[in-house]
Amino acid sequence: xxxxxxxxxxxxxxxxxxxxxxxxxxxxxxxxxxxxxxxxxxxxxxxxxxxxxxxxxxxxxxxxxxxxxxxxxxxxxxxxxxxxxxxxxxxxxxxxxxxxxxxxxxxxxxxxxxxxxxxxxxxxxxxxxxxxxxxxxxxxxxxxxxxxxxxxxxxxxxxxxxxxxxxxxxxxxxxxxxxxxxxxxxxxxxxxxxxxxxxxxxxxxxxxxxxxxxxxxxxxxxxxxxxxxxxxxxxxxxxxxxxxxxxxxxxxxxxxxxxxxxxxxxxxxxxxxxxxxxxxxxxxxxxxxxxxxxxxxxx
Amino acid sequence: xxxxxxxxxxxxxxxxxxxxxxxxxxxxxxxxxxxxxxxxxxxxxxxxxxxxxxxxxxxxxxxxxxxxxxxxxxxxxxxxxxxxxxxxxxxxxxxxxxxxxxxxxxxxxxxxxxxxxxxxxxxxxxxxxxxxxxxxxxxxxxxxxxxxxxxxxxxxxxxxxxxxxxxxxxxxxxxxxxxxxxxxxxxxxxxxxxxxxxxxxxxxxxxxxxxxxxxxxxxxxxxxxxxxxxxxxxxxxxxxxxxxxxxxxx
Numbered sequence: 001x002x003x004x005x006x007x008x009x010x011x012x013x014x015x016x017x018x019x020x021x022x023x024x025x026x027x028x029x030x031x032x033x034x035x036x037x038x039x040x041x042x043x044x045x046x047x048x049x050x051x052x053x054x055x056x057x058x059x060x061x062x063x064x065x066x067x068x069x070x071x072x073x074x075x076x077x078x079x080x081x082x083x084x085x086x087x088x089x090x091x092x093x094x095x096x097x098x099x100x101x102x103x104x105x106x107x108x109x110x111x112x113x114x115x116x117x118x119x120x121x122x123x124x125x126x127x128x129x130x131x132x133x134x135x136x137x138x139x140x141x142x143x144x145x146x147x148x149x150x151x152x153x154x155x156x157x158x159x160x161x162x163x164x165x166x167x168x169x170x171x172x173x174x175x176x177x178x179x180x181x182x183x184x185x186x187x188x189x190x191x192x193x194x195x196x197x198x199x200x201x202x203x204x205x206x207x208x209x210x211x212x213x214x215x216x217x218x219x220x221x222x223x224x225x226x227x228x229x230x231x232x233x234x235x236x237x238x239x240x241x242x243x244x245x246x247x248x249x250x251x252x253x254x255x256x257x258x259x260x261x262x263x264x265x266x267x268x269x270x271x272x273x274x275x276x277x278x279x280x281x282x283x284x285x286x287x288x289x290x291x292x293x294x295x296x297x298x299x
Numbered sequence: 300x301x302x303x304x305x306x307x308x309x310x311x312x313x314x315x316x317x318x319x320x321x322x323x324x325x326x327x328x329x330x331x332x333x334x335x336x337x338x339x340x341x342x343x344x345x346x347x348x349x350x351x352x353x354x355x356x357x358x359x360x361x362x363x364x365x366x367x368x369x370x371x372x373x374x375x376x377x378x379x380x381x382x383x384x385x386x387x388x389x390x391x392x393x394x395x396x397x398x399x400x401x402x403x404x405x406x407x408x409x410x411x412x413x414x415x416x417x418x419x420x421x422x423x424x425x426x427x428x429x430x431x432x433x434x435x436x437x438x439x440x441x442x443x444x445x446x447x448x449x450x451x452x453x454x455x456x457x458x459x460x461x462x463x464x465x466x467x468x469x470x471x472x473x474x475x476x477x478x479x480x481x482x483x484x485x486x487x488x489x490x491x492x493x494x495x496x497x498x499x500x501x502x503x504x505x506x507x508x509x510x511x512x513x514x515x516x517x518x519x520x521x522x523x524x525x526x527x528x529x530x531x532x533x534x535x536x537x538x539x540x541x542x543x544x545x546x547x548x549x
Binding site (some may be wrong): 057064074077 | 344480484489
């Protein structure tokens with residue numbers, strides 16, 4: 001049972017129609033009542049922010065994301081603090097406009113290794129979307145479990161919309177056979193910006209290329225960005241796609257249904273993935289320690 | 300539980316202090332130590348100091364530097380005690396960058412302020428007991444105060460630097476919004492840890508006011524000054540922090 005929408009206008013300056021103790025009794029979603037202000041967390045992990053805190057978080061997470069791009073939580077926070085209500089409502093409308101999208105909003109599927117049977121997908125025939133997804137996960141050495149949960153969106157349904165957008169990102173990788181290299185991520189950011197309109201994708205698309213060298217940057221803008229712009233504009237609303245029902249479709253059929261096509265072929269990582277790189281580093285350190293005489297301990 | 304909070308904040312502790320107080324904590328700590336005037340001009344006299352909840356060593360280092368620079372005292376010793384081993388490690392790392400590393404002037408101990416232990420910390424040993432921004436994390440403050448009384452020599456000085464109640468109403472509401480809005484967000488951004496910094500601001504709010512705390516110090520047996528600002532305590536920056544002192548009479 002979810003809390004009726006008129007009770008969830010939960011921002012600090014909203015008048016509370018139903019007192020907190022009653023809200024607590026009738027809703028499984030409301031977990032605790034803060035004494036300092038009127039807001040109640042609307043879902044587990046919800047951190048309500050007023051406009052000043054939101055602005056502070058937007059600026060702070062932007063700086064931190066550039067300073068340390070491995071802070072996935074900061075990139076997620078930037079996306080949430082810059083996504084306007086109007087934009088998220090537009091995405092929700094896209095979902096509400098099709099029966100498939102309405103089913104997503106009702107069932108609220110999550111994407112992680114518990115909800116997706118990766119072993120079953122690996123047994124699907126070659127050329128199907130499910131098989132391509134599992135192959136891509138293995139090739140890039142990533143898992144579907146690393147997405148930060150949503151904290152800074154007040155409406156639970158819009159929070160789910162952003163969560164869904166974040167979790168589906170890997171599906172776009174698999175669909176277009178793009179690796180997790182910086183240029184491919186930027187190609188996808190351009191695609192997502194044109195298609196979804198989210199400011200975070202735009203920021204990434206504009207500032208991300210500054211970290212690339214000249215050859216990669218020119219290839220990005222000459223080959224990938226035109227693709228991203230045409231394909232992103234042409235695609236059927238991807239937020240309303242129930243990916244978990246498409247495992248058995250062939251890649252060609254799926255791409256035709258969605259109105260998309262492949263980007264120029266990507267150069268797959270010469271670099272090893274992070275997990276393997278770390279493993280190699282540890283093995284090298286162990287070998288060095290074994291061969292050299294007893295040395296001073298490291299900090 | 301306090302231990303877990305400080306394990307997760309240990310490596311970023313100093314960075315966070317600078318960010319949250321915009322560097323002002325350094326001024327408070329400088330004032331704290333210089334008002335104690337640790338050290339002796341008499342060569343060979345060993346002043347013994349214990350810095351409890353000393354963690355990353357801000358106070359211990361200042362005490363040693365003051366004695367060296369102002370009194371030419373290289374015999375003063377500081378025992379740095381903290382309940383959390385990770386914080387102590389950060390302290391040891393900081394001290395390795397100084398001239399005190401490897402000298403008998405500083406020693407690091409894992410210990411509980413509420414129960415230091417008679418074997419390692421016998422009665423009537425220390426001339427100065429300091430605790431800076433640590434006592435509010437202790438669940439049993441009277442126990443900390445009586446341990447402080449026990450280990451100090453007669454004539455020894457107890458000094459505590461801690462966040463306190465802001466007395467001026469305008470500053471108070473500004474400080475309140477800053478604490479509850481900005482600090483947890485800074486914790487999220489810089490340290491990826493909102494919960495620990497939420498805990499921090501709540502523990503500040505729960506701590507007794509200046510007169511209440513001064514009374515607790517008096518109850519432990521210390522002689523304190525008059526129960527007003529400038530007597531038993533000295534407010535820093537309008538009461539955001541406060542320095543409480545007491546003397547163990549002979």
